Every structure is written in structure tokens, then in C-alpha cells.
Amino acid sequence: MGDIQALRGTRDILPDEVGYWQRVEAVARDILGKAAYREIRTPIFEQTELFERGIGEATDVVGKEMYTFTDRGDRSITLRPEMTAGLVRSLIEHKLYATGNVQRLWCVGPVFRYERPQAGRQRQFHQLDVEVLGSADARADAEVIALATDLLQTLGLKSLTLDLNSVGTPADRQDYRAALIDYFTPYSAELDDDSQNRLTRNPLRILDSKHERTKEIVQAAPSILDYLSSISQQRFEQVQQRLTDLGIAYQVNPRLVRGLDYYTHTAFEIQSADLGAQATVCGGGRYDGLVTELGGPETPAIGWGLGMERLVLLLQKLQPSGGSTVDFYVVSKGDRPEAQALVVTQTLRRLGFAVELDLSSSAFGKQLKRADRSGAAACLILGDTEAENGTVQIKWLASGDQQAIAQTDLPDLANDLRRQVTAAAAAVLA
RNA sequence: GCGAGCGUAGCCAAGUGGUUAAGGCAGUGGAUUGUGAUUCCGCCAUGCGUGGGUUCGAGCCCCAUCGUUCGCCCCA
Structure with a gap:
């Protein structure tokens, strides 16, 4: 074994494995192309401030997982920890929103998070990203989710579950947040340490704790669905109706919360039971406030990210062999x-x-x-x-x-x- | 960042303090100097992730370190 090896949390994708990747990319290109989505490629690093403003400084991703460094010109640079922020920056910078009412975009590439590696989790990993910008229509939510399920189905994956929730508007969430704090505070001493910290910082995150006692307490916690404004509720019902129209099976999970601050209304995750603790293959949601937050015009949007490594893991389990041959x-x-x-x-x-x-x-x-x-x-x-x-x-x-x-x-x-x-x-x- | 397990050839591995480190797959040379099954024979780790230590003696015990796996956390 040589002295120099791949850095912790990074992996070589060797020729025997690369066929799976090519297959995913080919199927994605086909399905997305037929839905009028266009590929976009943005830089792998950006100004640190983009992610701080876009994703939220209180999130773990920004707070403790970014690869941030100072370049030779004294700029603070960050390797992108996700795709959406850079994509929105590009949309604003090139005024793509001005060329049509709706932008349907996708991209694929490496993203970076400084985390402890384990199966299905690396420091450099790859995401396939799909975004619709410029529409608040519930059909956009359904279309985007349908693309994800189509892609996974075409690749032959079964027994995946789709969890769906609405996190409402920031105003809805503020009420809910207050209700959660009221509910959890009496139990404060019984919660696990992490959840105690989250009580003031981000009480929504307590909802998906895996700690036994915390889970028991969460059982009776108020549901976000009871705190949605009637408009938000209607919107959520519409999204569900559109999914039903498309024959897409889902389960409403009021405890589904996502780690990035920018999400509004629809939030969803597609999970597999075959991936261990890192079960989410695809996750996303609506982010109606992000474009203005980053200095662009009011632009409602929805999208998702899909973990390529996790998807390839599933494909390898499904079809262990997969060699290209020669004539x-x-x-x-x-x-x-x-x-x-x-x-x-x-x-x-x-x-x-x-x-x-x-x-x-x-x-x-x-x-x-x-x-x-x-x-x-x-x-x-x-x-x-x-x-x-x-x-x-x-x-x-x-x-x-x-x-x-x-x-x-x-x-x-x-x-x-x-x-x-x-x-x-x-x-x-x- | 926290807890636990694991690291022997390209791959899968046996080996749990005593002398030359099983076996299988793959590779390679030959039996078969122009033909792929099978079979047979040969070769293929002065080395057990790395660095220290204990011991007469270490793959095996101890410490550190790196990597990896499974949880926590986080998320794709």
C-alpha cells in the first residue's frame, strides 16, 4: 500500500462501478429532458456568504460542516455543501428569471460536507439536483416529485417510501414553534441533551429525534398541520390531490422537518430501508423565500437533491453484476x-x-x-x-x-x- | 464532535505469543511451440494499515496514529 491515499471521506469511483453512475445519469438526462428541464453547471466553490445567507447560519450544514478557506486574494471561499444556493445565485446573476416565466433546471456534481464518514455518507459526495423556479402552482410540486419517483422507478428500485409534509409559511412556523416550546418545556429535563439544546435554537428538529424517551414525548406533541393557515392548508391539500391524480403513493408525516432553513410549504423525503441510518435517497421541498433572500425578485420555487452514492448503493444491491462487454x-x-x-x-x-x-x-x-x-x-x-x-x-x-x-x-x-x-x-x- | 467494532496479497480469507504466514478466487508460465471447457504442474506476502512499546520470541498483547464499518449527530 502506498503512502498517499484518498482523503478521508472521499472515494474513487473505479471502472467496475462507473457503469451504475452512467446509467443513472443517462436515465436522468432522458427523463428530465422529456420534461423540458435544462442542465446547468455552476462552480464548485462560491463566496462563503452565499451559503450563510441562503442555507441559514444556524443550521449544522453551515455552522459546522462547511469546507471554508481563505484564498490567495483573502476571499472567504466555501466548497458548496449543496446545489440550490449556487443555482439560485446563477439565476439571479444572469437574470434567467427574465427570459421566461418558469425555469426548469437540473444539475449533477460533487458537494462537500465535513462530517464523520459512514456507509452512505462521505465528505465529498454527488447530488443530482432538480429545481423549478418561478411557479407557486401545486402542479409544480407534484411534477417535481413525480420526476423523482419516475427516475427511481425506471432504475428498477422498489420498496421506497415517500414522506410528505408541509412546513407552511414562516409565519405559520413561528406560531408552531411557540407551541412546541410551550409543549416541550415542562419535559425539558427528560429530553436528551441534543434536544434540550434544540429547544431554544430549533425546536422543530426535536421532532425527528431517535432518542427513546424523546420519541415518547414527541408522540403527543402538537402537529404542524394544526398550525397551518387556511391558505397553507389548502395548498397542502392541493399538492396531495395532484399526487393522487398521478398515482403516486405517499404518506403524510407531520414530523418531517428538513435541515435547511429555506424550506416553506411542501417538504418531502424518499427513503429506503436498505441503507441503514442514512436512509434518505432524495429530499427536497419548496423554498419560496430563497430567491429574494439572495437579492433576486420574488420567485417561488421547489426542488430536490438526490444522493448519487446512496442511489448507486441501492442499484448495486439490486443488480450485483453489471459489466460492459465487447462484441x-x-x-x-x-x-x-x-x-x-x-x-x-x-x-x-x-x-x-x-x-x-x-x-x-x-x-x-x-x-x-x-x-x-x-x-x-x-x-x-x-x-x-x-x-x-x-x-x-x-x-x-x-x-x-x-x-x-x-x-x-x-x-x-x-x-x-x-x-x-x-x-x-x-x-x-x- | 461522541460511543463501539474491524484492518493479513488485486479480492475473499485461516491464523488468538513459539521456529519457513493455511486455503480459495483472480493473475501468470508450462503440460498443449495455431484455438477458449475440464484437469495437472510451477510461480505469485522476508510480509500481517502505520509508528512505538512489552517479551528470549509479536500477525496475535499494550499505546498512539491513520483508514474503515455500525450507531449518535447530521443529511443526500
């Missing part, structure tokens, strides 16, 4: 054959085949063995005899059938070969 494996030995093999390989690649060329010059037996393990449908063999008369042996590995064909005939035979390759691939699956 042809080219084998050769001797100066002239090896030179011709390179040309044949190139020809086949240009015809659209995936081709691996064996570079070893080792015995044909060894090369054939590698051909077998490569998963190729057929092996192309070039020795002195073939080089002499300009042919190549094509051996179909499943059947063992072998025939010689002229190298110059390859383009004409392409369609035929393609048919046989697909047939061979289908046979493997069956």
Missing part, C-alpha cells in the same frame, strides 16, 4: 498478423462494433482464453496463414463455429455480423 475480441501472433489485426480492429470499430485487441503476443491458447473471459460474442483470429491470404478467422465463442472471411469483405458483412452479435447477446441473457 469482438481480436487475437493475433507474429509481425504481419499483429499489424493486420490492428487494422482489422480499427475497421470493425468504425463499423460500429465494440472491439478489444489483445496486445500480448502470447500463445493463441492464452489469447483465446482471454477472449472467452472478455464476454465477446466472437473472437477474430489472425495468424501467419491469414496474414498471407488476407483473411481472418471468425470464431463464435458460444457455438465454436469458425470460418475464414476476407478482411476486405468486413464492411459488406457488417449487417450480417451485427445480427449474429445481437443473437449471441440475446442467447446469453436467455
